Amino acid sequence: MEAIRNYLETMFVNLPNTPEVQRAKYELGQMMEDKYNELIAKGKTENEAIGTVIAEFGNLDELAESLGIDSYLRKDTYQTGRMITMEETRDYLRDNSKNAFLTALGVLLCITSPVGTIIMGAVGEQFLGQSAIFNALGVMCLFAFIAIAVAIFIFSGVMMSKWKYLETQHCCLDFATTEYVHDQRNLYKTVHALLLSIGIMLCIFCATPAIIADALHVSGYFEDMMGAGVLLIVAVGVFMIVMTSIRMGGYTKLLRVNNQDSMGGQYVDSQKNEHYDNKTVAVIMSVFWPTVSCIYLVWSFLTFDWYITWIIWPIASVIHKLIKNIWSN
Amino acid sequence: MTQISSDVIRGYNDTMILYLLLDEPSYGYEISKQIKALSDEKYCIKETTLYSAFTRMEKNGYITSFDGSNPDTGKRRTYYRITDAGRQYYQQKCLEWQVTKEVVEQFIKKEGEL
Numbered sequence: 001m002e003a004i005r006n007y008l009e010t011m012f013v014n015l016p017n018t019p020e021v022q023r024a025k026y027e028l029g030q031m032m033e034d035k036y037n038e039l040i041a042k043g044k045t046e047n048e049a050i051g052t053v054i055a056e057f058g059n060l061d062e063l064a065e066s067l068g069i070d071s072y073l074r075k076d077t078y079q080t081g082r083m084i085t086m087e088e089t090r091d092y093l094r095d096n097s098k099n100a101f102l103t104a105l106g107v108l109l110c111i112t113s114p115v116g117t118i119i120m121g122a123v124g125e126q127f128l129g130q131s132a133i134f135n136a137l138g139v140m141c142l143f144a145f146i147a148i149a150v151a152i153f154i155f156s157g158v159m160m161s162k163w164k165y166l167e168t169q170h171c172c173l174d175f176a177t178t179e180y181v182h183d184q185r186n187l188y189k190t191v192h193a194l195l196l197s198i199g200i201m202l203c204i205f206c207a208t209p210a211i212i213a214d215a216l217h218v219s220g221y222f223e224d225m226m227g228a229g230v231l232l233i234v235a236v237g238v239f240m241i242v243m244t245s246i247r248m249g250g251y252t253k254l255l256r257v258n259n260q261d262s263m264g265g266q267y268v269d270s271q272k273n274e275h276y277d278n279k280t281v282a283v284i285m286s287v288f289w290p291t292v293s294c295i296y297l298v299w300s301f302l303t304f305d306w307y308i309t310w311i312i313w314p315i316a317s318v319i320h321k322l323i324k325n326i327w328s329n
Numbered sequence: 330m331t332q333i334s335s336d337v338i339r340g341y342n343d344t345m346i347l348y349l350l351l352d353e354p355s356y357g358y359e360i361s362k363q364i365k366a367l368s369d370e371k372y373c374i375k376e377t378t379l380y381s382a383f384t385r386m387e388k389n390g391y392i393t394s395f396d397g398s399n400p401d402t403g404k405r406r407t408y409y410r411i412t413d414a415g416r417q418y419y420q421q422k423c424l425e426w427q428v429t430k431e432v433v434e435q436f437i438k439k440e441g442e443l
Contacts, residue, residue, distance in 0.1 A: 020384075024384075027380055027383075028377065028380055030358070030406060030407070031361065031380070034404075034406075035358055035361070057375060058375025062378055062381045063380065065385075066381050066385055
């Protein structure tokens with residue numbers, strides 16, 4: 001039965017998502033299901049039953065007129081729209097995971113690059129009383145970290161460049177593949193939430209070592225080490241956030257490949273873009289968040305009332321919700 | 330035993346479907362099964378053909394659809410019921426077939442006459 005469902009979904013994947021098309025798909029699905037069940041009941045094997053049902057399905061061209069999908073069947077979007085195979089999907093997801101790790105590693109190296117300088121400086125001063133040579137070593141450390149990071153960025157950039165077509169070409173995913181990606185994404189969701197929250201927590205608590213150092217009234221060597229600790233904690237936090245965001249982004253990108261207005265587009269719940277019927281509202285909403293950011297920054301920098309300016313965000317969010325509920329379809 | 334090609338019979342799918350609906354409402358697979366059985370398995374209507382006939386005839390007002398459940402399996406299916414306009418159309422098609430048959434018959438040689 002799964003094979004029949006996949007067949008039907010694939011036949012409909014590029015058709016417009018209209019009530020008529022949905023009904024046709026539903027009705028055809030029911031007829032196929034009835035036929036399949038009866039064939040099985042008559043003692044046919046599953047493969048025979050599937051073969052018969054698919055052979056007797058007919059041709060979607062016959063429905064063109066009654067469904068008003070003439071143009072879709074003629075238009076080249078019906079066949080083209082590069083079909084992404086299961087194999088390619090797996091490859092992409094694997095490359096994307098690698099890319100996520102590498103990019104996050106690069107960012108981590110960039111953030112931690114001053115750590116070498118700090119430690120070398122502190123060590124030099126503490127134990128040898130003269131720090132010139134250690135300072136030099138520290139600076140070399142810094143450049144080495146950055147150089148490695150840049151190399152990593154370039155490498156992962158090249159690795160991902162072969163997947164550019166996902167953005168530049170019209171692609172589509174068949175039903176089985178979409179289901180696979182959807183499942184993978186759901187499996188990953190827990191890990192994503194965990195990594196994201198730990199990452200954010202680390203960023204928030206990054207100052208802890210410095211505060212402890214302050215509380216203990218340590219100074220010199222130990223204080224410097226604590227400074228390095230702050231950077232390390234931030235780096236690990238950011239590493240987690242960047243890695244998991246890129247990985248999650250890969251799933252979402254694949255799921256968004258199918259045209260939203262086609263039958264294939266309805267597999268995804270996450271691609272609900274906002275649509276406003278009213279043109280003016282649509283234009284205003286397209287610059288809503290940038291405008292809010294501008295107001296926030298301008299207000300904050302002009303007054304330096306950072307303690308209160310954050311209030312813009314909750315207010316803006318409420319306004320956004322309100323406008324969405326009133327004008328969005 | 331030869332199978333009938335769908336090209337030849339295209340003009341009479343409606344007639345067959347309406348005939349099966351004359352007595353009682355029915356649904357997709359049931360109708361396709363009956364067509365197959367009544368034609369002695371010589372004609373098997375494709376799902377897409379059947380569905381496009383349903384939508385076309387519904388648009389023309391020959392049949393109406395409603396949700397019903399199969400008394401045997403309890404499954405919910407879209408049932409179709411013939412309308413008065415449908416019955417008239419059916420009679421018309423029957424007459425048309427008589428004429429068609431007579432006309433085509435004139436051009437058919439019996440086996441043995443060849």
